[in-house]
Amino acid sequence: MDKILAKKDLSQWLKKLDSYDIYAPQKDEDQWTFSIVENSDAISLDYPNVVVPSKKVIFPQREFLLEFSQSNEKGYQIKEILPEEKSVIILGLRPCEGKAFSLMDRVFGGELKDPYYLKRREATTLISLSCSTPPSPHCFCLSVEGSPHSKEGLDVLLTDIGEKFYVESITEKGNRLIDQAKQVFHEPTSEERKKVEKIKSDAEKKIKREIKGLNNIPAKLKGMFDSPFWDEESMSCIRCGICTFLCPTCHCFDINDEVETSSPMLGKRVRTWDTCQFPDFTMHSSGHNPRPEKASRLRQRINHKFQYFVEVHQKYQCTGCGRCISLCPVGIDIIKVLEKVRDYGA
Amino acid sequence: MVNIQSLKEEARKCLQEGKVKYIIGYEKGADGWKANPAFIKKPEDVEKLIWDPTCFHNLARFLVDEKRRKAKEKQPDTRPVGVVVKGCDSRAVVILLQEKFIERNDVYILGLSCEKAGVVDERKLARKLDGKKPVKIELGEKDNFLVFTDDGKAEIPVREILAERCLECKANFPVISDVLFGEKTKREVLNPFQSIEKMESLAQEDKWNFWKQTLAKCIRCYACRSVCPMCYCDECVSDTINFAVTADTTAEEKAQKIKWLEKSPVLSENIFYNLVRAIHLAGRCIDCGECERACPVNIPLRLLNKKMEKEALKLFGYEAGFDPSQPSLISCFKDEDPQDFIR
Amino acid sequence: MEPNLYLPKLAKITQIKEEVGGARPIKTFRTAFLNGDEFSHRCGQCAMLSAFGKGESMISISSSPLSRDFLQFSILKMGRVTSALHEMEEGAIIGIRGPYGNGFPLEKWKKKNIVFIGGGIGLAPIWSVLQTTLSKKEDYGELSLIYGARTSKDIVFKEELAELGKKMKVLLSIDVAEPDWKEFVGFVPQNVLDKKPSPENSIAITCGPPIMIKFVIKALKDLKFEDEQIYTTVENKMKCGIGKCGRCNIGRHYVCKDGPVYSWAELKNLPQEY
Numbered sequence A: 001m002d003k004i005l006a007k008k009d010l011s012q013w014l015k016k017l018d019s020y021d022i023y024a025p026q027k028d029e030d031q032w033t034f035s036i037v038e039n040s041d042a043i044s045l046d047y048p049n050v051v052v053p054s055k056k057v058i059f060p061q062r063e064f065l066l067e068f069s070q071s072n073e074k075g076y077q078i079k080e081i082l083p084e085e086k087s088v089i090i091l092g093l094r095p096c097e098g099k100a101f102s103l104m105d106r107v108f109g110g111e112l113k114d115p116y117y118l119k120r121r122e123a124t125t126l127i128s129l130s131c132s133t134p135p136s137p138h139c140f141c142l143s144v145e146g147s148p149h150s151k152e153g154l155d156v157l158l159t160d161i162g163e164k165f166y167v168e169s170i171t172e173k174g175n176r177l178i179d180q181a182k183q184v185f186h187e188p189t190s191e192e193r194k195k196v197e198k199i200k201s202d203a204e205k206k207i208k209r210e211i212k213g214l215n216n217i218p219a220k221l222k223g224m225f226d227s228p229f230w231d232e233e234s235m236s237c238i239r240c241g242i243c244t245f246l247c248p249t250c251h252c253f254d255i256n257d258e259v260e261t262s263s264p265m266l267g268k269r270v271r272t273w274d275t276c277q278f279p280d281f282t283m284h285s286s287g288h289n290p291r292p293e294k295a296s297r298l299r300q301r302i303n304h305k306f307q308y309f310v311e312v313h314q315k316y317q318c319t320g321c322g323r324c325i326s327l328c329p330v331g332i333d334i335i336k337v338l339e340k341v342r343d344y345g346a
Numbered sequence B: 001m002v003n004i005q006s007l008k009e010e011a012r013k014c015l016q017e018g019k020v021k022y023i024i025g026y027e028k029g030a031d032g033w034k035a036n037p038a039f040i041k042k043p044e045d046v047e048k049l050i051w052d053p054t055c056f057h058n059l060a061r062f063l064v065d066e067k068r069r070k071a072k073e074k075q076p077d078t079r080p081v082g083v084v085v086k087g088c089d090s091r092a093v094v095i096l097l098q099e100k101f102i103e104r105n106d107v108y109i110l111g112l113s114c115e116k117a118g119v120v121d122e123r124k125l126a127r128k129l130d131g132k133k134p135v136k137i138e139l140g141e142k143d144n145f146l147v148f149t150d151d152g153k154a155e156i157p158v159r160e161i162l163a164e165r166c167l168e169c170k171a172n173f174p175v176i177s178d179v180l181f182g183e184k185t186k187r188e189v190l191n192p193f194q195s196i197e198k199m200e201s202l203a204q205e206d207k208w209n210f211w212k213q214t215l216a217k218c219i220r221c222y223a224c225r226s227v228c229p230m231c232y233c234d235e236c237v238s239d240t241i242n243f244a245v246t247a248d249t250t251a252e253e254k255a256q257k258i259k260w261l262e263k264s265p266v267l268s269e270n271i272f273y274n275l276v277r278a279i280h281l282a283g284r285c286i287d288c289g290e291c292e293r294a295c296p297v298n299i300p301l302r303l304l305n306k307k308m309e310k311e312a313l314k315l316f317g318y319e320a321g322f323d324p325s326q327p328s329l330i331s332c333f334k335d336e337d338p339q340d341f342i343r
Numbered sequence C: 001m002e003p004n005l006y007l008p009k010l011a012k013i014t015q016i017k018e019e020v021g022g023a024r025p026i027k028t029f030r031t032a033f034l035n036g037d038e039f040s041h042r043c044g045q046c047a048m049l050s051a052f053g054k055g056e057s058m059i060s061i062s063s064s065p066l067s068r069d070f071l072q073f074s075i076l077k078m079g080r081v082t083s084a085l086h087e088m089e090e091g092a093i094i095g096i097r098g099p100y101g102n103g104f105p106l107e108k109w110k111k112k113n114i115v116f117i118g119g120g121i122g123l124a125p126i127w128s129v130l131q132t133t134l135s136k137k138e139d140y141g142e143l144s145l146i147y148g149a150r151t152s153k154d155i156v157f158k159e160e161l162a163e164l165g166k167k168m169k170v171l172l173s174i175d176v177a178e179p180d181w182k183e184f185v186g187f188v189p190q191n192v193l194d195k196k197p198s199p200e201n202s203i204a205i206t207c208g209p210p211i212m213i214k215f216v217i218k219a220l221k222d223l224k225f226e227d228e229q230i231y232t233t234v235e236n237k238m239k240c241g242i243g244k245c246g247r248c249n250i251g252r253h254y255v256c257k258d259g260p261v262y263s264w265a266e267l268k269n270l271p272q273e274y
Helices: A007-016 A093-109 A115-125 A171-181 A190-205 A214-223 A231-235 A292-312 A323-328 A334-343 B004-016 B042-047 B060-073 B087-098 B122-129 B195-198 B202-213 B223-227 B249-258 B266-282 B290-294 B301-316 C080-086 C118-134 C158-164 C188-195 C210-222
Strands: A002-006 A021-028 A030-034 A062-071 A076-082 A088-093 A123-127 A156-158 A162-169 A253-262 A265-273 B023-028 B035-040 B081-085 B107-112 B134-139 B144-149 B152-157 B178-183 C009-018 C026-033 C046-051 C054-062 C071-076 C091-101 C113-119 C143-151 C169-174 C202-207 C232-233 C261-263
Touching: A002 A007, A007 A062, A007 A162, A007 C009, A021 C118, A062 C158, A076 B152, A076 C091, A088 C143, A088 C158, A093 A123, A093 A292, A093 C261, A115 A123, A115 C091, A123 A171, A156 A171, A156 A190, A156 A253, A162 A190, A214 A292, A214 A334, A231 A292, A253 C054, A265 C143, A323 A334, A323 B122, A323 C158, B004 B023, B004 B081, B004 B107, B060 B081, B060 B087, B081 B087, B087 B107, B122 B134, B122 B144, B195 B301, B202 B266, B223 B290, B249 C080, B266 B301, B290 B301, C009 C071, C026 C080, C046 C071, C054 C071, C054 C080, C054 C118, C071 C080, C071 C169, C113 C118, C113 C188, C113 C210, C118 C143, C118 C202, C118 C210, C143 C158, C169 C188, C188 C210, C202 C210, C210 C232
Parallel strands: A021 A088, A088 A123, A123 A156, B023 B081, B081 B107, B107 B178, C113 C143, C113 C202, C143 C169, C202 C232
Antiparallel strands: A002 A162, A021 A030, A062 A076, A062 A265, A156 A162, A253 A265, B023 B035, B134 B144, B144 B152, C009 C026, C009 C091, C026 C071, C046 C054, C046 C091, C232 C261
């Protein structure tokens, strides 16, 4: 269904949704970040983009998996620690992050299910704000089968048409949210619908960066595995974790035991974000490291996103948000790397 | 003014004569307006070299990679590596020499003087341009930066968008070099510790609350450590695995390695990591500001390092990165060092 | 409700046998689940063992699926988790979750000759398939084992190998000559070339240090084994065990989920990053 919501009525809608924890972009000094809304009157969806994507809400940077404890009476015990029962809304995320969730759903779902991610995902409703202008000079969503108004992975899509939002409900979850505040919504007029069409098609034209000819990239990458190309491209990489931690589609993690007391044993098994860009990611206990060089790690990041993931899921593991480009301290640009791959040897 | 043509000529000569393996310099980045580190191997590629107020990076950092690379080669090429350095970067090279991490003949230093300017602070620039995107930035005449945007040009006084560290700069031209471009103009810095004064004036509790709030944002991406030339330890205190593992390392050694901090990005671990890093850099940090610039969540890391720098100066009269023969701060003492903390 | 794949089940160590002492000790552990949580596994599969407080380690199940009362793991002391396991005594409680990965496709090998080629601790992952085929000897062709270690002290399953020699060909080797050693002296790949197993209607399974596997595969190719006839198990650093954390990723595979058993025909098409 599609509706119209006046911007001034946004807080009225949110007040009806007070049983949910609502995450929205809020300004913390000079950075926008997704945090829980205390005062729904203070939300403005007029923001450039967040640095840490909303993946942190459904796939937190740190979460407990289980607790292990030892006692004289009960011996050893393992207690599962699942995410608490809480309905969550993420409001104002960009369509590229919704697409990222649909990619992550394939990783954490499938035959072997990850209950932590899936429980949070099920309990979360995504209300996205489509991009009328690209939030980043490095946006390239159109080149990776995305768009500034993509509905993939989302429940509701808002489009800013001036004083109002055009509201498109995509799933049952989305319908439920709108039904809880029926009275603040209006039916769209045909002018308003036309305006939305124009805003959406204009938004596509405003995206400045693109990569053409990506469809041959998986095969090209396969042939370049042993190429010295990767040594050249990775010369300036300083092997931090920015590109992968802040990528909405990256999902690698580490599992560690954190001990509170060692005798009797009490502690928790904790999962934290990890990155294939750290030198120790693939290091065996013996010291053998399948990816000891920066070159092999840059190759892994590009290959995983544009070859391996495509072979398994027939989709690029990239939504074109441009974060890795704008935040890399040494300016390694994934678009330039892919263009060079595409043209390599030609 | 730095004559970029002279820099290119010198670079070309070094490469043609085979005097250096390659040259680390700056080239124009992919987005067209900011500089990126460049690794020039062929003489004709020296045309890529640039010099402008977006040359933020401390290229001495790549001398660390070069050493690691050489250590793995069976018959390493022992020629030096050419490196383009600003004043602050040259102090990093001095520290690497002082600590005997590299030898003097491992590096051929092409020094560039910032003269009266330096590099811009992107956030200050963004605020000045109010939404407009910069396309190019140059040093103009009369203490102004010329900032070109999509629809025009703005002349902004240097002091208004210069990086904080440049406003407090102690070495606006390289303190060590094999060849120097630009003038050795001394710049007046009235207060080299201005940026920490506001913090110093706060009450103890307010300081602690500030750091608790700020360090809670840390995502432990380790960009600050990765970008710092002085964080070259093969095994850092914050790593939970042994890195320096060989076939002879016993299981006991690996099992007994102390896990100083957990991988979890929670406040206690973040505080440990960031404060320990600041302490390990005391007397070694030369305030290139790269850690703060690289931090994706805008943690004001310079405040920590600058305070350590002030303490080193105040207590021990110690300044880092000017004299390669000076001993390191932590490993030496003088008889007249203050002892009032001993009770 | 689907079971939570990250939750280990509690198990007791019922038996510990010291296979190899010294600087690189190997112990064989037998375990029994506390609460009736037994699972059945296929040869080649692995399980995540928890030393609570230290972490988890993915270890091959070296007992045959036909042994119902226990699971057996042979563990080389290497780092934090394996050291903690080595320090445990019989009766200690650990966690086990699994079984993970694919198994050897035994059903495709009926009536074929099987040559087992192992080096050092690498005998453990193929021990389960060796025991299983041996107990159903009539289903398979000729079974033989070519196994070597650095020194005679590093040989695992010493007593079992002596028993095995009565039922099938067991051809041992050590790297450097020792006074009482009467069998082959040299590296395992050299022993393979020396003994010349025939590729006719045969399958070869090899496991050991990465460098050994590389040269054994080369030796087998020199002896005219086809890529589809050569099998191995791949080892990689693992944390989740179910193909999500990304650590063991090779190409489009996760070794924990899509491996660890690979034929050379499959493995050579993956990036050689293991």
